Amino acid sequence: MLSPLKVLIVEDSDLDAELMILRLENEGFHLQPTRVQTKEAFLTALSTDLDLILSDWSLPQFSGLDALKLMKKQGFDLPFIIISGSIGEEAALEALRLGAYDYLLKDRPDRLGQSVRNALEQKQLQVKNRETQEALAASEAELRALFASMQDLVLVLDHEGNYLKIAPTNLALLANPPEKLIGFNLDTVFSPQQSIEYKRIIKKVLLTKQSESIEFSLNVHGENKWFSTTISPMTSDSVIWVERDVTERKKAETSVHLQSAALNAAENAIQITDPNGIIEWVNPAFTKLTGYGVNEAIGKNPKDIIRSGMHSEEYYEGIWDLIQSGKSYHGEVINRRKDGSIYYEDTSITPLKDVEGKITHFITIKQDITKRKNEEKALKDSEERYRALFKDNQSVILLINPDLGTIEDANPSAARFYGWSVEEMRGLKISQINVVSENEVISEMHKTLTEKKNFFTRQHRLRNGTIRDVEIYSGSIELEDKTLLYALVNDITDRKIAETSLRDNVFRQERIVALSAALTSTVDLNVIFQTVEHYLRQMIHYDAFAFTLLDEKVIHAEYISHHGHEIDTNMLPSREIDADIEDCGRTIAIKTKKTFIGEKFTWQDCVSNDLILGFEEIMKSGMYIPMLADGKVIGTLDILSVEENKYQEKDTQWIDIVANLIALNIQNAKLFNHATRQLADLAALHAIDTAVTTSHSKDEIFRVLLEQSALRLGVDAACILLLDQNTQTLNYAYGYGFSSPTIQNLKVKMGESYAGKVALEKKSLTLLDFSRLEKIEWLEHDGFVNEFNAYICTPLIMENEIIGVLEIFHRSKLNPDPEWYHFLELITGQTAIAVSHLQLFQDIQTANIDLLKAYDATIEGWSQAMDLRDKETEGHTLRVTSLALDLARKLGIDENELIHYRRGALLHDIGKLGVPDHILHKPGPLTDDEWIIMKKHPIFAFHMLNDIDYLKPALDIPYCHHEKWDGSGYPRQLQGEQIPVAARIFSIVDVWDALTSDRPYRSAWKKDKVFDYLQSESGKYFDPMIVPVFLSMIK
Template identity: 40%
Template sequence: TRLLVLRDISDRIVREQEMEAISRVSAALRSPAMREDILQAIVRQILELFQAEACAVLLNRPGDKELIVNAARGNWEHYLGETLQPFNDISVQVNNNRKPYIKNKPLEDPQFAHQAAVLRNIAAVACIPLMTQQVSIGVLWLGTQTPIEEKDIQLLTSIADIAASSLHRAELYEETQQRIQRLAALRNIDITITASLDLRLTLDILLGQVTSHLNVDAASVLLFNSNLQVLEYVTGNGFRTNTISRSRLRLGEGHAGLAALERRTIHIANLQESGDTSLRRAFISAEGFITYYAIPLIAKGGIKGVLEIFHRSDLVPDPEWLDFLEALATQAAIAIENARLFDDLQRSNMELILAYDATLEGWIHALDLRDKETEGHTQRVTTVTLQLAREVGVNEAEMINIRRGALLHDIGKVAISDSILRKTGPLTPEERAEMEQHPVYAYELLSPISYLQPALDIPYCHHEKWDGTGYPRRLKGEQIPLTARIFAIVDVWDALRSNRPYREAWPENKVLQYLANESGKHFDPRLLDTFLNLLNRLQNPQP
């Protein structure tokens, strides 16, 4: 009876010790959120708990049958990031059959033959599967100086289960964080595409997201030149040299050319053995790239370019990695399409503006042909009016309307009869009244044309006077639009300096005296002073 009591007490103490150990390990693994921190906590706790000589955690590597050392301490620390080579077959076996392996005196096992260095100061080893949700995610290795007993296996298995659950939790947390970061990256690219039409800037930001979130060494974008039917380098990230900037591939040439031609993703697991015959082979070898992806950039059914991914080691991506790569490629294609649409729109708009301006100049040329005496006047006053407008601080965006208004200032004269327009003598009161209608005719002619409406002030108001005695509406002072007040000065200045059917051109000093006399009457005094200063600088440039 006494022996049974002692055994019961002994078992209770062992269970309490086990519970205390499990509680301590659980507490240590509860706080860390990242997998790396949990791995370090696992090997540290197990090494302390069992007073072990060595401990290692090996995890499955996607797409590979081998298990890789993700955390290690003691004798096996130098295997970190590699396979635990001497124990590899056992690791795979335990991982597959999910049953622990325990060996006291491991040197007696033929599998450990010639492994005395690895088992230095180690008298027993154990390999425990890391199980979570009925799936093995790796194994836990332990090496001790003392034999490993059944109770040790039970405790080690319990701790392995806790460790596996913690690692699974960390993996879920990291996957969630990665998804959030990738969604944020896609959002940032969306914002860039929306906010900027600078294709180079957008693609540079996109490639930065590619290399950071896909954890690859380098990436580039080749744009498809539809005129030449070639792929041309536009930007890249992560390259050691600028050799790739000279890339120019025909459709079907090289891996990128094939991806564009066949409109499918090309994956090369080992570029060094791929047999690529393109001119980039030497560049790839010099850069040391191993893994490669070429993703065709397609928008609205058309090929826009190719996104290239380069990595200097083996790359075993998961489905989410590939999905994110496809999403980035889609955004790159949209960015290229948007930029090209904007370029086409700008080009069309510029061509339309040039066509409009050519039409205006055609009108003015027709007017000059009708009135030979004023030929060249329009071009001269347009140039000087723009100079004076800038001098007084008119917004640069208004210059196009000022130019058009100046070019069209006398367009209303097309409605004036030749007998009045070409008359060499003084006009009769009736003829004068008819001539003074030409600003009204200009307004009636131009106002229905929407793109010329902002330019109406000069054709309609350039004969108004500061003191209100002008025509056609007798506007006074600042009732007269600024651009019309500017133009009125330049118009009179150039007209007086030019020959007319009814008079000779005035000398420069007489013109300037007349302008000065008309300050506050015909002309805005402030604008006239600015014009005279500008004229002085133009006629007497500083050395």
């Protein structure tokens, strides 16, 4: 049963007190009430055990506020509820401020029960909170005492890793002083990577409410320390961080780890036994050596698992007695593996003692020497077999003393190879057969002994001085307690020669392919020659190199190179090939179509083969390689050397391919150049034909003819001399390329000088070297002998009649070929045609001029006839013609057009010949019908002149000179620029002359009046652009 609620009621009204009790009991409270009305009674009741106080606000001798203050003053903290009939708001707030839990109005008894429950619950919470605080205070006191005794470092951090608190425990472990940590982040102590990781762990601890442990090293006051740290949740937003210094532990662990790693990594087997010989520890090498695993070995005595039985019991007892006495043992022991196989080991056993000198353990170190023991036995067994093998072996074998550098022994095969007897080779210095220096030989022997280098490629010298390439397989060998070097020598000379030949062939093939590609990109013969030399020099050695090209039976040196320097071949004459001369290598190569190799050239060979031309030294040997294109020899490739016997038959195997490749490209280049030359020649001829057919200017035709001739023939100068039939003299007509104008005065009589003789005999003359010529007076006189080196003169013939000569000059040596002469022949013919054409044109032009003069005389006759018919206008035609021409010139009319203006002006009234005399000479005004006839005279002029071709350009004035600018003229009412310019010019001149001349029906006007009239008619009768020009001209 629950204890009753002890309630103190401060109330002066019995009814109100009863109602409060009744209300609470109805709401389920079990009460033990006490009622007081005075201060004294209240104080007495306070001393009893109470749970709750219910107080009226106002009593006759007391008040609820007094009761509340009195309770607080006495040190009680009970739930205090004020119940009043009326209470002001300020009073209620004051009560609550002083510690009242609630206040109620008596007219709201329904709130009483809930208010009491709330007050009691709050009281219980206050009690529990007080108890908790007391317990916490005690716990803190205990914790502080614990901290004071701890060696660990304790810190409090928030969820972001900020330092909140640092316990005063072992602050010497802090990396920074407390004042430099509180409020700062982990970033100030740890690296960014560590800080991020530790913050992650803090958040994990706060989330999982589980502690986490970490270890880290940190530099504390210059010393690297290791810490083991536990991070535990403290509040919802903070953790407690406890660091412990584990530096010494870490050092011990590292030391143990290193020792353990060293023992485990040791190549030698190690076992540790107790003082009774029982195995306590073995390393992996022990397992590898014996086959017994760790678990199989530990707890066993070695004699029970690895003893072979191949030693006596006394042997083992001797070892045991030795180590039991505290001494170490070292020796060789034969033991047995787990699989039963026997092995040899080099064994060391060392006793371990404690501080008192008592043996605690034995350490045994075992090294497997089985292989060495077997090799020693095998070596011993094989020495006799080796001796027999050494003697009978077909391979060359040497035994060398590395200390003395001498041959200790040699087998018979070595004696046969080197050319000495076995006895002679013993004691021979190895440097006597090795072409390298003695120091290099010593170095090789050292490498064989120390670096185990056992393969060399060297050159050895035989007794007869021959050098051979050899491969040497070498190594050390123990014989009769001496360390010697053996050398197996293999002769690889033939292989090396074959390898070198193969490499050379591969290289040449690559160069030939590259040469082929390079040659396809050019058609310039000189570039071809230079390209060939560039690649050929990489494939074969020579001192001189030449290309000769064959034309029928004449051969010419096209390209010569001596030690890489090109020699001018223009000074070398061509020569005929006589196939019957057998002692000329080049001739033999051309005749047989096979490469000729000259092993030893004599002086006579050099002369017959042109080997001394351009060279300061004598060629001693060489090859002449015919270049074949379509089975025909087109020339030779000459390769020459100052050494005898330089070239061999094997060189021809690839050089023939190169020569034919070159021949093909030369042939293609010559064909291309021939076609290009023909095209250029045709273009030159076409340019000349065009000039002849389109121009009537002698200078222009001759300029084109001589420029094209000099360009295509490759000469410096040329001139044309034409024959004057009356004086029989060749006169200068035109020249090109001369430095002196004196030649323009040249006159040569027929039969005199070279030009005169050519003209007289109608035969060409070619002089290619003035130094061998007779004197040419006019050339010598003008200084041309020194200027020119070559001269060619050809006759110009038309219909078997000489009309002049064409002279060609060149300042250097000229080497014309048949194509050159052929083009010269064509040019000569073209020149003759051009000269004939010009003479014919001049004749026609003279006849045409005479005819035009006759035409113009006829026109002037017609004009005069018209003036005689009309006496009043006599002289008018000539005046207006002159004036019209002057005005046309002022207006910038082309002079070539003025001839038509003149003819038109002279014939401007030719149409009046169709007007009857009675109308033309009528003294008075004309009737309308008569005017109609008169106005037809321009049409009569058109019909009279239109059928005369050379007068058609002159029709504009006779046909249109009566048209007016405004379109009111006749006969066609043309307007503005529809009227031809010639008619517009003539119309103003015609009117001017008419108005300034006397006529039967009026006197002449004064000029001022005429000026005014013409200006007034500008833009109506006359072209407004012409009027001011005419008036300016007249003034």
